[in-house]
Amino acid sequence: MKKFLIRLAIFCLVFFALDKLFIFVRDASPALEVDRRLEYIVTGKIKSDVLVFGSSRGARSVIAQQFIDSLGISAYNLAFPGSDVTFHEFALRMLLENKGNKRPKTIILVVDDGDEVKASKSLKFRLDRMYPLVKYKPIRDELVKRKEKKPILNELLVIHQLNKSNFLFKQRKFTKNDSIMPCGSMPIGHQKKTFDKIYGHEPYNYSKIGEMPQKTRAFRAFVKMCKDNKIQLIVALPPNFRKISTGFAERMKELTDGYGIVWKYNESNPAFSNPDNFFDNAHLQTSGSIIYTDELVKFYSKHQPH
Amino acid sequence: MIFNSLDFALFLPIVFILYWFVTQKSLTAQNILLLVASYFFYAFWDPRFLLLLMFSTFLDYFTGLRMFDAKTIQWKKFWFWLSIIVNVGFLGVFKYYNFFAESFASMLESFGMHVEVWTLQIILPVGISFYTFHGLSYVIDIYKERIKPERNFVDYAVFVSFFPLLVAGPIERATHLLPQIQKKRVFDYRKAIDGMRQILWGLFKKVVVADGCAEWANMIFNDADAYSGSTLLMGAIFFTFQIYCDFSGYSDIALGTARLFGIELLRNFAFPYFSRDIAEFWRRWHISLSSWFRDYLYIPLGGSKGGLGMKIRNTFIIFVVSGFWHGANWTFIVWGALNALYFMPLLLTKSNRTNLEIVAQGKWFPTIRELVGMVITFLMAVFGWIFFRAKDMEHALSFIKGIFSKNLWKAPNLPELADLTIFFILFMVFIEWIGRESKYALENIDKVRFAPARWLFYTALIVCIIVLSGKEQEFIYFQF
Numbered sequence: 146m147k148k149f150l151i152r153l154a155i156f157c158l159v160f161f162a163l164d165k166l167f168i169f170v171r172d173a174s175p176a177l178e179v180d181r182r183l184e185y186i187v188t189g190k191i192k193s194d195v196l197v198f199g200s201s202r203g204a205r206s207v208i209a210q211q212f213i214d215s216l217g218i219s220a221y222n223l224a225f226p227g228s229d230v231t232f233h234e235f236a237l238r239m240l241l242e243n244k245g246n247k248r249p250k251t252i253i254l255v256v257d258d259g260d261e262v263k264a265s266k267s268l269k270f271r272l273d274r275m276y277p278l279v280k281y282k283p284i285r286d287e288l289v290k291r292k293e294k295k296p297i298l299n300e301l302l303v304i305h306q307l308n309k310s311n312f313l314f315k316q317r318k319f320t321k322n323d324s325i326m327p328c329g330s331m332p333i334g335h336q337k338k339t340f341d342k343i344y345g346h347e348p349y350n351y352s353k354i355g356e357m358p359q360k361t362r363a364f365r366a367f368v369k370m371c372k373d374n375k376i377q378l379i380v381a382l383p384p385n386f387r388k389i390s391t392g393f394a395e396r397m398k399e400l401t402d403g404y405g406i407v408w409k410y411n412e413s414n415p416a417f418s419n420p421d422n423f424f425d426n427a428h429l430q431t432s433g434s435i436i437y438t439d440e441l442v443k444f445y446s447k448h449q450p451h
Numbered sequence: 452m453i454f455n456s457l458d459f460a461l462f463l464p465i466v467f468i469l470y471w472f473v474t475q476k477s478l479t480a481q482n483i484l485l486l487v488a489s490y491f492f493y494a495f496w497d498p499r500f501l502l503l504l505m506f507s508t509f510l511d512y513f514t515g516l517r518m519f520d521a522k523t524i525q526w527k528k529f530w531f532w533l534s535i536i537v538n539v540g541f542l543g544v545f546k547y548y549n550f551f552a553e554s555f556a557s558m559l560e561s562f563g564m565h566v567e568v569w570t571l572q573i574i575l576p577v578g579i580s581f582y583t584f585h586g587l588s589y590v591i592d593i594y595k596e597r598i599k600p601e602r603n604f605v606d607y608a609v610f611v612s613f614f615p616l617l618v619a620g621p622i623e624r625a626t627h628l629l630p631q632i633q634k635k636r637v638f639d640y641r642k643a644i645d646g647m648r649q650i651l652w653g654l655f656k657k658v659v660v661a662d663g664c665a666e667w668a669n670m671i672f673n674d675a676d677a678y679s680g681s682t683l684l685m686g687a688i689f690f691t692f693q694i695y696c697d698f699s700g701y702s703d704i705a706l707g708t709a710r711l712f713g714i715e716l717l718r719n720f721a722f723p724y725f726s727r728d729i730a731e732f733w734r735r736w737h738i739s740l741s742s743w744f745r746d747y748l749y750i751p752l753g754g755s756k757g758g759l760g761m762k763i764r765n766t767f768i769i770f771v772v773s774g775f776w777h778g779a780n781w782t783f784i785v786w787g788a789l790n791a792l793y794f795m796p797l798l799l800t801k802s803n804r805t806n807l808e809i810v811a812q813g814k815w816f817p818t819i820r821e822l823v824g825m826v827i828t829f830l831m832a833v834f835g836w837i838f839f840r841a842k843d844m845e846h847a848l849s850f851i852k853g854i855f856s857k858n859l860w861k862a863p864n865l866p867e868l869a870d871l872t873i874f875f876i877l878f879m880v881f882i883e884w885i886g887r888e889s890k891y892a893l894e895n896i897d898k899v900r901f902a903p904a905r906w907l908f909y910t911a912l913i914v915c916i917i918v919l920s921g922k923e924q925e926f927i928y929f930q931f
Contacts, residue, residue, distance in 0.1 A: 302917060304914050305917050
């Protein structure tokens, strides 16, 4: 028995020592990423007055550079494709907690028409964006909070902080669908092959059925953070290749609890029923993004906080 | 509490220390400790179902004694059938009631009659199929006068609910486990090291291979319409390794844990994917269940003693019942029947017992004939698992149609990280191939004389386990 316990203890000690070597793997991961925007948030490098949050619709539809060029203000896009409102809430929380970041004057939250607070296959909390950044404590803490990692092991063992993606020692590259402008926006310059180009004339009636409590909570928390920090909030609806949903804008107003401005694009603008301006049924391509952002800039210039 | 959880990582050393340092002088104290620990382990899921486990244990203990002490054959039969009916009744209510009620209603609907079915909104108690089978084998063995009943309730209760085997087997026999519970256990260094090693290999298979495969298998099975034939085939292959590594990983952890307490459990897997025909596969897959059905169903039905018709009938019965044991769904029944069909050519040509020895024994590589046999058997298993994994028959059939109708020969479209899972599958297969002549893959690793190399290997396995352990994933067989 004694021999067994001694061997076990020695093995644990050796293992504990070897574990510390994995700090090199952990710390090398952020530099391999192509999209460094989340890292900028965590390290306090965001200094813009206007910030865009959202999923792929926010990333592709709003070109932050147009705010800079038209209004001479600083703007940056922090929308992550495939992310849901729980991820946006996390990103904003991190941004405000790190005093190195500048508190923005305005946040434009580009919402997913119909899916914003509902269960969705394509929108989720982007854990894959978190793991390359586990060298930063706030990221590790969030993973523990989300029960992805165990608190004690997370403190004791470096390897427990890691994920398989940390072992893909390969420099990520821009792809045709995911290239990032210096302003953080990710417009897309082509059309999806499977885009059917059939405009949806029948408006979609939004219903609360299927809303997820954790997503509505995250949405409300997002609004509250803006309110508490006196940040102007614009909830922007981007175009789909169909009529705008009835009831969805009302639901967004309800969730913002009177604080944010819910802004709808000009639906009568023929550009938003022209398939040439769309990547697919849910996303604009660059030509459409320019027109959409132009409308947004004009609206913003009238409601710009002083 | 599941084996791949932090709770279990704390629970096991505590019970181990109490067992060998506090209660080591008294066998009764050790058995009471094992019983309390086992009930705690079980209650960790849902304490309400502990009452069901206790009731089932007491029923079989009591009816076993009454049967043995019965003065007349009528009373013996009475106690026997009481136990069988109550045990099977519990299983029927919890596991099969909704299936029968809904199937009956849909049958009536096909005749134009609409019936409102009353279904039970209850969750299946974890491990009910396993501990019920434990109890049944005990009662049947007493009835058949193969064993005498156990008079010490604690010993009997430990036999039924010993925590390593409680929720997903192996399905033990009283003749094998009870004598070990009744006998004083002495700490054995080599056995303890061996147990730790088997736990480590089991965890590797579960956390690294099975959970890794689950990610891709779920992705592909849940959205089958979106993938090409080759990707669907990869999905089925991922599930084939998922189910093996999940269940055999669980069994390895169970056997290793039991060995830490000086108890040997029945072997449950013997490298089934290296089988050269389907009969060999079934001698190597979930051995404790297959042998249970052989001893308590196939042989009482006449086994292979009767004519050809009886052999075919009995083979179909045990495979279909075995499928149904896994779950109340037509997919499991079809999976069972399909395996019976696979078995038929071997049965008809009397070649179902040709491959009894270990494949390529004493050699590095199999012969071409053996390799072809292994590949064909593996592909047959892959095809069968599609039914096992599908949520219903429609899903299974559309999945199979998808494999053969959409770009089967095009490279599968898988995420980059799936390559890592494929690497771990190949690594696992390689290690199991090397260790196929032992009870589990790492049993003979002691042959590597250079200790630091062994330690480095263990360290690598632990690193993989810890890195790849995200949210705890339950074992598939817990649902059965």
